[in-house]
Amino acid sequence: MTFEQLALRPETLRAIKELGYTVPTPIQLEAIPLLAQGVDLIGQAETGSGKTAAFGIHIIEVIDKGKRKPQSLILTPTRELAVQVSVELRKLAKYHNLSVVTVYGGASLNVQADELARGAPIVVGTPGRVLDMIRRGALHLDEVKVMVLDEADRMLDMGFIDDVKMILSHTPKGRQTLLFSATMPDEIRNLANRHMNHPESLTVSTDAVPIDKITQTFVLVDMRNKFDVLINLLQIRKPQLVLLFVRTKVNADKLSRGLNRKGFHSIAIHGNLSQNQRDRAMHAFRQKHVNILVATDIAARGIDVLGITHVINYDLPDDPMVYSHRVGRTARAGASGQAITLVTPNQYQELMAVQDINDLHIEREFIEGCITTKWMTDRKELIFRPEGFKGEPILPEGQTPRRPRSGGFGQRPHSGGYGQRPREGYGHRPQGGQGQRPHSGGYGHRPHEGQSHTPHSGSQGHSSHTGDQGQRPHSGSGHLSSQHRRDGPKR
Numbered sequence: 001m002t003f004e005q006l007a008l009r010p011e012t013l014r015a016i017k018e019l020g021y022t023v024p025t026p027i028q029l030e031a032i033p034l035l036a037q038g039v040d041l042i043g044q045a046e047t048g049s050g051k052t053a054a055f056g057i058h059i060i061e062v063i064d065k066g067k068r069k070p071q072s073l074i075l076t077p078t079r080e081l082a083v084q085v086s087v088e089l090r091k092l093a094k095y096h097n098l099s100v101v102t103v104y105g106g107a108s109l110n111v112q113a114d115e116l117a118r119g120a121p122i123v124v125g126t127p128g129r130v131l132d133m134i135r136r137g138a139l140h141l142d143e144v145k146v147m148v149l150d151e152a153d154r155m156l157d158m159g160f161i162d163d164v165k166m167i168l169s170h171t172p173k174g175r176q177t178l179l180f181s182a183t184m185p186d187e188i189r190n191l192a193n194r195h196m197n198h199p200e201s202l203t204v205s206t207d208a209v210p211i212d213k214i215t216q217t218f219v220l221v222d223m224r225n226k227f228d229v230l231i232n233l234l235q236i237r238k239p240q241l242v243l244l245f246v247r248t249k250v251n252a253d254k255l256s257r258g259l260n261r262k263g264f265h266s267i268a269i270h271g272n273l274s275q276n277q278r279d280r281a282m283h284a285f286r287q288k289h290v291n292i293l294v295a296t297d298i299a300a301r302g303i304d305v306l307g308i309t310h311v312i313n314y315d316l317p318d319d320p321m322v323y324s325h326r327v328g329r330t331a332r333a334g335a336s337g338q339a340i341t342l343v344t345p346n347q348y349q350e351l352m353a354v355q356d357i358n359d360l361h362i363e364r365e366f367i368e369g370c371i372t373t374k375w376m377t378d379r380k381e382l383i384f385r386p387e388g389f390k391g392e393p394i395l396p397e398g399q400t401p402r403r404p405r406s407g408g409f410g411q412r413p414h415s416g417g418y419g420q421r422p423r424e425g426y427g428h429r430p431q432g433g434q435g436q437r438p439h440s441g442g443y444g445h446r447p448h449e450g451q452s453h454t455p456h457s458g459s460q461g462h463s464s465h466t467g468d469q470g471q472r473p474h475s476g477s478g479h480l481s482s483q484h485r486r487d488g489p490k491r
Contacts, residue, residue, distance in 0.1 A: 006032050011095035012060055016053075019091055025050030027204040032057055035178070042192055043180045049204055051180050052150075056089045059122060059146050060096055067197035068119035070139065072146040073171070075127055075164060078153040079275055080105040080282065080303060085150065086124045103129045103139075106275035113138040127155065127163035132172055144171045152181040152188050158298065161187060168195050178412060183321065213331040217365040218341040218351060226342055227255075228368040230314060231262055233340065234292075236367065239310040241285075242292045243303070243329050247315040249296060255314060256294045266292035297322055303329060313341040316350050320357040345371070 003024060005129035022104040024032070027049050029305050035041060035058040045051045059072045072088075075083045093100060103112045103125035109132065114124070123130070123139065131283065133139035147168070149155070155164060167178075177196045181188055192199055221229045234242075246252050249270040267290045269281045285293045286305055296314045297317060298488070317323055326420050330337025343351050353364055366372060 001029055002197070007036075008032075008057065009061060009096075012057060013184050014091065015092050016093045016216070018094075021053070021428070025054075025247065026055070026056045028050050030202055030204070031055070034200060034202070035176075038176055040177045040196040041179070042184075042196070042199045042201045043178070044184060044201070044203040047182060052085055052088050053092065054176050055146075055148050055150075055180070056092050059089070059148075060093050060098065062145060063098060063121050065098065065121070066120065067143065068143060069143045070116075070120050070123045071143055071147070072122045073130070073141060073144050073167075074122070074148040074150055075130065075155070076124065077108060077126070077158050077160065078298065079126060080269075080278060081151065082124050082126055083279070084172075084304060085428055089122060089124065093122070100124060102273065105129045106278075109133075109136075111125045127160040127167060130167055131163050134167065136258075140168050141167070141170045142172060142233075144175050145161075147171055147175050147177045147189065149177070149179045149181075150381070152179050153183045153185060154298075156185060156187055160193065165195070166253075167192070180430075182325065200399075213336045214327055215338045216327065216341075216360065217230045217335070217339075218343045218362050219365055219367050220343060220371040221342050222371055225369055226314075226344070227258060229342065229367055230312070231259075232368045233312070234259075237310065240291060241288065241305070241308045242310045242312060243305075243308050244292055244294045244312045244314055245317070246294060246296060248320065249354055251315070252294045252296055256292075259292060259294070264292055265290040266294055268294040270296045271298060275297075276358045284442075286337060297326070305329070307335055311337065311339045313339070316341065316343065320350070322353045322357050323354045352420065 003013060003021065003359070008016075008022070025044050027043060027068040031041065031043060031051070031054040035055070043051060043054075055074075063071050069372070072083075074085055076085055077417075082102050082104050087420070088098050088477050089100045100122045101112070101115045101120035101124070103116070103123065105126060106130055109129075113133065113136065116133065123252060125133075130139065134141070149164065152164075154232065155161060177199070179188070179192055208386070217377050219229060219233070230433065243254070244266070246255055252268040252270045256266045259266040266283045267284055271280055281293070282303070284290045287306075292302075294314075311327055312329045313323070313326060317326065330339060341351070341354075354360070
């Protein structure tokens with residue numbers, strides 16, 4: 001079926017043609033005729049499925065051009081998504097002479113209020129700023145026909161659900177409500193049951209992001225040379241456009257600066273940036289002035305940029321479900337893509353959780369500088385050892401095995417391991433009284449019978465506990481030798 005067969009207005013079809021849309025996506029094909037009947041809709045679909053055009057086309061078709069007050073309100077969890085939705089709606093409304101106003105935090109409230117005062121049939125915004133506008137009397141929702149909650153699960157995660165409920169209370173009860181969410185937690189279902197009128201449900205798999213077109217691999221790395229492995233990866237693969245995920249805002253800035261020092265072109269985006277900075281970062285990435293965008297999960301929510309060839313998970317996500325959202329940013333519009341995850345040995349169980357929850361099998365690959373052993377010990381569990389394998393680890397030709405330390409990966413040798421009783425001499429209560437080192441002969445400690453009052457060990461210039469010639473002193477530096485002790489200090 002084509003867009004022409006959906007009985008759309010000529011102005012809408014003209015705009016769709018200019019955007020290059022030829023065939024409706026599955027969600028557009030199912031949702032547009034359903035919405036035309038005026039029913040409420042719950043759509044389970046992710047970014048990249050075409051849902052923005054699905055509800056955008058419907059809104060443009062039903063709005064009364066003669067009215068200046070808001071007739072449609074679209075709530076989004078982030079500023080980036082609000083801007084992105086607004087851009088697409090403006091393109092679809094190009095020949096309808098409809099204005100689209102975007103309101104979000106981090107930008108001038110007075111400027112946005114002036115835009116609303118000039119007339120705004122379609123308003124797109126984040127919950128916090130929309131609620132601010134309502135309280136200031138700059139935004140009136142009493143004539144809203146279509147209410148859209150886009151990425152409702154993310155609004156729940158970000159703590160906006162109470163703001164959303166408050167905003168809904170300011171809209172007419174007879175409105176049409178559309179809710180789109182990648183997942184459907186209980187609180188979202190409760191919200192739908194309370195604020196929607198017998199909604200229809202529509203679940204669409206994201207065929208726009210076919211999983212079989214995304215090559216997914218992981219690289220086992222030591223935390224100490226993780227950045228070096230990333231550099232080697234970028235130099236070897238030479239990706240055209242990379243979305244690089246980290247967990248924290250601090251790491252986003254740090255990693256972006258490090259990449260730029262190595263000669264790459266990267267920019268960071270996260271919640272601490274002003275809206276102008278975020279807009280400039282996205283513009284630079286879309287226009288390919290930089291080819292690496294370092295992002296946190298919340299800042300990247302809703303980013304839909306065509307041509308991303310690689311998604312690199314420098315850090316695993318806190319929530320295993322987020323992995324699929326990250327990976328889905330590549331392989332758009334029928335293209336192929338690659339997703340690579342850097343994993344340290346103690347994160348292996350997190351990787352297993354990602355695979356189990358998302359029903360995936362992620363292959364291991366080797367990049368210069370990564371850990372190349374087929375097995376590693378972690379809390380005495382063999383996690384990379386093939387079944388039935390015995391003996392030395394399997395290494396690439398020419399390399400020699402490097403065994404993990406006795407206490408497990410990353411633990412201090414001979415410490416006894418995390419949670420085990422330490423061996424005597426490390427973490428052991430000293431004999432010379434509380435707070436003293438064993439056999440230290442410190443202040444208040446009586447020397448052994450028959451020995452001089454020289455302390456047994458410790459600070460520089462004192463003799464060690466043992467008097468056997470050639471035996472290594474217990475601790476400290478600058479200890480006197482056995483011969484020195486017998487002859488006495490030089491005068």
